[in-house]
Amino acid sequence: MLRILTALWTKEWLALSRDVHGLAVLFLMPAAFIVIMSLALSDAFKEGARVTDFAVLGSPKLGERLAGEGFRAVPAPADERHAREQLRRGGIGLVVLVPAQYDGTGPVTVLADPALDALQLLAFRERLLGAALGIDLKRATNVSVEVIGSPRPARPSSVQQNVPAWLIFGMFFVVLPISALFIVERRDGTAARLRSQQVAFSLLLVGKIGPFFVINLLQTILMLAAGLTLVPWLGGEALSLPARWDLLAAVAACTSLAAIAWGLLVAVCARTLEQATVIGGVGNILAAALGGIMVPRFVMPATMQAVASLSPMAWALDGFHAVLLRQGSGSDIALPCAKLVALAAVLFAAAVWLQRRRG
């Protein structure tokens, strides 16, 4: 078994290393996007241009008064526990906890996303204290702010949006080299020859997972390096590194599995290289447009944000943001990682099933 896998992996490496266009798509394209988009959108990510979502627990009227000037009210979580959970996941920026039967004098607590800028937090506090509440400022002095998770001084920047976003985009583009070689194998009779040599189809698929998994991890390292060095060298902001590299590796690994399984399914479905390019390429672009890669989700209206959460690229981005922006824990990446692994399992099973059905 190991000998067979070694032969399959070696073949994939050699084939990919000689595919100049495939390598350009996997490494140059995301790097170029990271540099260009990080620099081009650096102003767009400044706080003035951002809209922060907030919710108010205990006083729906207060929510209506607080909205505006960069703050958008969203439906309130069920309770404080759910609110904290949403904040940890980055699903919301601020939550105001208003005690029951609040008369304008008691303590009001604001739970804040650690990725939120200090100035923005201050602006919200002022808004809460004065204008929005419409109460006597002297009476409403007791507002406490609690930052959920480890507070981080830096705000999410253009580079912190664009590095993980275009990295994910590039990772999903393994669909092209995977399907290209697969179709060539089928067209040239190599796949049939391997079948006559009794190499199981599932083993052939596993033979493709190994090399492309390593490729995806290499992409992760190189794109992070681009965010750390290339973008600041060209005048942009530098990427902040995560505290937990193991969690970053876990998110990258789960994203890789989903991307490779997607590539395998396209490879099995497509009859020609042209079909694979269209299905894989267009599929990726749509998933990216939808999933907050091309257009950050925080600038999308609420309905589009809900639609965006259907994209696997959005799940991957949630995972990367949990680690890179919010310095989250294992539980913060558990959901996006579980979704990505489940998707990978479904796509892989579909590829095997389709191939068997075709005989």
Place this chain on the structure above:
Amino acid sequence: MGALSLRDLTFRYPGANDAALQGLTLDIPRGGVFGLLGPNGAGKTTLISLIAGQLRGASGDMLLDGAPLAEARRRAPRSLGLVPQEHAFYPMLTCRENLRFFGGVQGLGAARLAERVAAASAFARLEPVLERRAGELSGGLKRRLNFAIGLLTEPQVLLLDEPTVGVDAQSRAFLLERIRALAAPDRIVVYTSHYMEEVQAICDRVAIIDHGRVLLAGPLAEVLQDSARSLALRLSAPLPAALAAQWRARFDLREDGTLRYELRLGAPADLVQALQAAQAAGCEPLSIAYGERDLEQLFMRLTDRSLRD
């Protein structure tokens, strides 16, 4: 029963109206080269693909030494080698990398793999091009690489599906000589081709199949033996009408308009008489075939001469 015994094989491709194989029964013994002939669409490649395990779902039995072929292959996975019609290798890899890959996926260990890559490339005379990418090779060299890959595990059953298609005369002669050299008492070699002269040159036994059935099978010498005593002649000039009418009545004369004539003689003595009559009529015999049928003529007669594509 042959070493490889095919019993009542029937196979239909999904969605096809007609079965590609219709109750095909054939015995293929060890030793020598077994030629499988048939026009396009006769079922040759389907049969090879079923034996090789590329296709599944046929009814009937495939037995190797009396045991089901699938079971025999599970016991000895490397016992069968296939040289397909297509250039079934990776054009972006070198010849050596291709050989190492196909040996590796068949589970050959490092030392054995190195030994077999050297042996197979030497057998197919690929050593000078081992480091060249397969996609850059000439047609003949690609065929030789395709051939060498099939020999990596020294298979006891070797299936060669039109291994000389599209190569020049020198490469064809080389490949035929190599294939002939593979014939061994303990090996089954099945060879399919459209080229009758190739089959006649290297095969010991043949089977002609069409429409998924065996039309004729047996040792080549027996298949070609002409019990009907037909005489095939190519003459220097057209037969005079009177002589042609006489031969038509007496020898069931057939002519194809290209100065080729076929007669069915009643007795060996008729041979001398017919030749003398032709010469007397000013028709010099340029070629004569008697006592053994030409494989191509036999093939065309059995398969009705009609176009298949």
